[in-house]
Amino acid sequence: MTDVPKRLLAFSDLTAIAGVGYTPFTKNSGVSTLTLACRAVLAALEDAGLPVDQVDGLATHRVGDSAPPTLVGPALGLTDLAWHLDQFGGGSVSHAVVGQAALAVATGMAETVVCYRAVNARSEFRMGGTGRGVPVSPEVQYQAPYGYVAPPQQYAMYARAHMLKYGTKAEHFGQLAVTQRANAAKNPRALMRIPITLDDYLASRWIAEPFRLLDCCLETDGACAVVVTTAERARALRRPPVLVSAAAWGGGTTHLSGPGADPTVTAAAALAPRLYAQAGLGPDDIDVAELYDCFTYSVIVQLEDYGFCGKGEGGPYVASGATAAGGPLPVNTHGGFLSEGYVHGMNHIAEAVSQLRGDAGERQVPGAEVALSTAQPGYILPATSALILRRP
Amino acid sequence: MARYRPEPDRDSREWWERVGRREFAVQVCDACGTARFPARAFCARCRTEGAHWREVAPEGTVESWIVNHQPFVPGPREPYVVVMVRLAAVPGCFVYGNWRGRRPPEHGERVTASYTRVDADLTLVDWRPGP
Incomplete structure (x- = not known):
C-alpha cells in the first residue's frame, strides 16, 4: 500500500460535512448565478442549523461562468472572510474545492467553510462552444479548427478508443444510462424521472458518434452547496456529520502530449492509490459511489481506474447490474448528471452525504457507511480530484 | 466556410508557419534528443530549454x-x-x-x-x- 505521511493520516476524519443545500434544478432559473449561489449557501446552512454569521470561509470553482466568493460574501453580509477560494476549472476540480476547504478547516485557517457551485449552464453559459467562445488553452489551436472543441466530442473520441481496445459496446453505455435514469425516478430533485429502456437509448439521435443524446449529461441551471467544518463541531449540529476521510488531487497528460499516453487510462488511475491509502480503505470498502458522469463513458472508465473491476471490464461490469440499486456498488444513486442535473460535481458530493446520513429516501442504499465521490477524471483538463466520505 | 482559426502564440508560431509551407516538423530537444509536440520551450524529459525543428x-x-x-x-x-x-x-x-x-x-x-x-x-x- 502507498506510504502515507503521519500528518496526512492526522487529516483523515478531522473535518466533516455538516450540511447540504440545493436550489431547484431547471433549464432556466431566471436569476443570476449570484442569486443561485446565495440561495444554495443559505440552504446548506439551514440544513446544518448554522447561522450565516458563523461562516468564515467560502469556496467555489468556475470557468468564468459564475459568482465568486468575493461577490457572494458581501452579498450575504460576510465582510470579513478568514479564508476563500476561487478555483479555476470545471468538473475536474469540483472535489478539490471541498478538499481544500477541509484543509483550511483542518489547519484552523477557517472554522466553517461553505463550498458552492452555481451555474446557469443551460440558459446563460452552455459548455462546449454553443453560445460562448472557445476555452482558453494553447492546445485548443490544434483542435478547434477541425470542429473539435466540445466535451461530448472529446469524450466520444476517448470512448471509441476504449471500444476499439477493449470491445466496450454501445449497449454497455446504454445500460449505464438506463440504470441512472431508474435511480433518478426515485429522486424528487431530478430533472429527468421518466424511465428509459435500452431501445430508447439506442434510438436517441447521434451527437458525435459513438455518442448519442442519452450518453450526454443534462445542461442545467442550479446551485448546490456543502458546509465543511471540524468533525468536533459538526457533531454538535443538527445533522449527523459525514467525515472527510480522504481528499486527493491528480494530474496527467493533456490531449496532445505525454509520453506513452494511453487514452483509455485517466488521471484517476494514479490518484486512486493515494486516495485509498489516506483513508486506509480499498475499493471493496466503498458502499456507494457518486462518480463524475458528464458522459456514460466517464463512469465506465472510472470504475476501472478506481479499481472496482479490471482494466477494460467497465462495460461488462455495468451490464452485469453491479452499479444498479441493490447491486454490490450502487453508482450515481441520484441519477447523476445524466438524469438529476449538471452542477459540476457538487451535487455528487451532496448525494454522497445524504446516503451516509441515511436520509436519501426511496433511493437510500441500506447501511451505507463509506462513499466515494469523484470529479471529471482528467480528460479535458489534465487534473482530477476525489473524496472518500464516511459515517462516524 | 466560417470556422475557428488557430491563434498562433509565441510557442506555436513556427509550427503554423511551417504547416503553411506544407512542412511537417516537430521540435527536438537540443540536450537529450527527445521529440515533442505541441511546440513549447521545455523538454518534459530532461527539463531543459533549447530545441531545434526537424522535419519528420x-x-x-x-x-x-x-x-x-x-x-x-x-x-x-x-x-x-x-x-x-x-x-x-x-x-x-x-x-x-x-x-x-x-x-x-x-x-x-x-x-x-x-x-x-x-x-x-x-x-x-x-x-x-x-x-
Missing part, C-alpha cells in the same frame, strides 16, 4: 475517431469525421485533423498528413489513409 515523416496510426453530428461550432453543418492520430515521429503523442478518406477510418491503420488550404493565410493538417 507526416505519418501516424488511427487511434480513434468521431463522426460529429451536432453543430457545436461555426463551420460544416453536415456530419464530419475528426480523427485522432498517434504520431509516428513522437512516441505517446496524438494529433487531430479532419478525415480525408472516401471510407471511414479503421483502427490502427496507417495514415498520412493531407494539407488543406483554407485560404491564403491558413493551411491545416488533415489525415488520409495510406503511407
Whole structure:
C-alpha cells in the first residue's frame, strides 16, 4: 500500500460535512448565478442549523461562468472572510474545492467553510462552444479548427478508443444510462424521472458518434452547496456529520502530449492509490459511489481506474447490474448528471452525504457507511480530484 | 466556410508557419534528443530549454475517431469525421485533423498528413489513409 505521511493520516476524519443545500434544478432559473449561489449557501446552512454569521470561509470553482466568493460574501453580509477560494476549472476540480476547504478547516485557517457551485449552464453559459467562445488553452489551436472543441466530442473520441481496445459496446453505455435514469425516478430533485429502456437509448439521435443524446449529461441551471467544518463541531449540529476521510488531487497528460499516453487510462488511475491509502480503505470498502458522469463513458472508465473491476471490464461490469440499486456498488444513486442535473460535481458530493446520513429516501442504499465521490477524471483538463466520505 | 482559426502564440508560431509551407516538423530537444509536440520551450524529459525543428515523416496510426453530428461550432453543418492520430515521429503523442478518406477510418491503420488550404493565410493538417 502507498506510504502515507503521519500528518496526512492526522487529516483523515478531522473535518466533516455538516450540511447540504440545493436550489431547484431547471433549464432556466431566471436569476443570476449570484442569486443561485446565495440561495444554495443559505440552504446548506439551514440544513446544518448554522447561522450565516458563523461562516468564515467560502469556496467555489468556475470557468468564468459564475459568482465568486468575493461577490457572494458581501452579498450575504460576510465582510470579513478568514479564508476563500476561487478555483479555476470545471468538473475536474469540483472535489478539490471541498478538499481544500477541509484543509483550511483542518489547519484552523477557517472554522466553517461553505463550498458552492452555481451555474446557469443551460440558459446563460452552455459548455462546449454553443453560445460562448472557445476555452482558453494553447492546445485548443490544434483542435478547434477541425470542429473539435466540445466535451461530448472529446469524450466520444476517448470512448471509441476504449471500444476499439477493449470491445466496450454501445449497449454497455446504454445500460449505464438506463440504470441512472431508474435511480433518478426515485429522486424528487431530478430533472429527468421518466424511465428509459435500452431501445430508447439506442434510438436517441447521434451527437458525435459513438455518442448519442442519452450518453450526454443534462445542461442545467442550479446551485448546490456543502458546509465543511471540524468533525468536533459538526457533531454538535443538527445533522449527523459525514467525515472527510480522504481528499486527493491528480494530474496527467493533456490531449496532445505525454509520453506513452494511453487514452483509455485517466488521471484517476494514479490518484486512486493515494486516495485509498489516506483513508486506509480499498475499493471493496466503498458502499456507494457518486462518480463524475458528464458522459456514460466517464463512469465506465472510472470504475476501472478506481479499481472496482479490471482494466477494460467497465462495460461488462455495468451490464452485469453491479452499479444498479441493490447491486454490490450502487453508482450515481441520484441519477447523476445524466438524469438529476449538471452542477459540476457538487451535487455528487451532496448525494454522497445524504446516503451516509441515511436520509436519501426511496433511493437510500441500506447501511451505507463509506462513499466515494469523484470529479471529471482528467480528460479535458489534465487534473482530477476525489473524496472518500464516511459515517462516524 | 466560417470556422475557428488557430491563434498562433509565441510557442506555436513556427509550427503554423511551417504547416503553411506544407512542412511537417516537430521540435527536438537540443540536450537529450527527445521529440515533442505541441511546440513549447521545455523538454518534459530532461527539463531543459533549447530545441531545434526537424522535419519528420507526416505519418501516424488511427487511434480513434468521431463522426460529429451536432453543430457545436461555426463551420460544416453536415456530419464530419475528426480523427485522432498517434504520431509516428513522437512516441505517446496524438494529433487531430479532419478525415480525408472516401471510407471511414479503421483502427490502427496507417495514415498520412493531407494539407488543406483554407485560404491564403491558413493551411491545416488533415489525415488520409495510406503511407
